Amino acid sequence: MKLTPAEARAHADEVRRTSVTMLRGLIPVETIDRWNAAFQPLLREAIRREGDNPNRGAHRYYVTLPFEDLWADPGIIDNDAVMAVVEELVGADGVMCQLASDTPCLGSEHQELHRDTQLLFPESGVETPPYQLAVNFPLVDVTDETGPMEYAPGTHMMSKADGMRAIATGEIPLVKGYMNRGDVMIRDVRHIHRGTPNPSATPRPMVVIGYSRRWLFRPEVNIRVPAEVLVALPERARRWLRFNPVFETRAEAAQREESYRAFAY
Numbered sequence: 001m002k003l004t005p006a007e008a009r010a011h012a013d014e015v016r017r018t019s020v021t022m023l024r025g026l027i028p029v030e031t032i033d034r035w036n037a038a039f040q041p042l043l044r045e046a047i048r049r050e051g052d053n054p055n056r057g058a059h060r061y062y063v064t065l066p067f068e069d070l071w072a073d074p075g076i077i078d079n080d081a082v083m084a085v086v087e088e089l090v091g092a093d094g095v096m097c098q099l100a101s102d103t104p105c106l107g108s109e110h111q112e113l114h115r116d117t118q119l120l121f122p123e124s125g126v127e128t129p130p131y132q133l134a135v136n137f138p139l140v141d142v143t144d145e146t147g148p149m150e151y152a153p154g155t156h157m158m159s160k161a162d163g164m165r166a167i168a169t170g171e172i173p174l175v176k177g178y179m180n181r182g183d184v185m186i187r188d189v190r191h192i193h194r195g196t197p198n199p200s201a202t203p204r205p206m207v208v209i210g211y212s213r214r215w216l217f218r219p220e221v222n223i224r225v226p227a228e229v230l231v232a233l234p235e236r237a238r239r240w241l242r243f244n245p246v247f248e249t250r251a252e253a254a255q256r257e258e259s260y261r262a263f264a265y
Contacts, residue, residue, distance in 0.1 A: 098210025
């Protein structure tokens with residue numbers, strides 16, 4: 001799928017207005033199913049590693065994905081439709097800074113309502129145009145049975161206190177982010193949202209690709225890029241990855257520990 005400039009602007013304007021836009025049926029289901037099959041061993045290892053202290057709450061796991069093989073598919077990480085919207089929001093000189101997943105499993109609970117980042121200048125109390133985006137797509141269908149994210153549209157341009165009051169009074173209802181395999185959500189991570197319980201026996205992986213303006217650096221996230229993977233990517237993808245660490249071998253790139261534990265603001 002390619003978007004016209006007018007379509008890309010319309011999706012970007014929807015993010016500016018509501019915090020979220022959807023690109024339905026963008027990724028082939030067969031591709032999603034291959035990602036899900038490859039993800040299961042990573043999830044099992046994360047469950048073993050995290051033990052009694054899961055990094056996203058009870059039975060909920062944040063897992064960084066290795067930047068190689070199918071995880072570095074240009075059809076996903078350099079998707080024309082996604083990048084058209086992203087560039088409208090954070091500029092053509094932005095950066096890709098995150099490739100990971102969030103997975104609630106059986107026994108997960110409601111997260112606290114939160115934002116994924118704080119104000120650029122908290123002392124000002126003033127919101128700004130978008131500077132950090134999450135591009136999300138699920139590896140299984142997202143229904144009430146698998147635990148959809150809930151979000152409050154428009155709260156990305158409000159103080160958290162005002163947003164929480166609007167949710168409490170019902171002025172802004174929480175919206176469930178139902179998605180089918182192949183759907184892609186682009187969202188401003190400042191909106192107030194939460195994960196909901198997954199009551200099923202099927203883990204519900206949600207991939208997140210993080211994009212931001214070129215000057216934003218969050219030390220808890222980056223993409224460890226093997227040199228041989230980088231040189232094989234299209235020019236635009238290499239440019240968006242330019243501030244991430246590059247390693248001579250895949251083995252070196254794979255050596256990391258999860259450090260992104262403080263995620264709620």
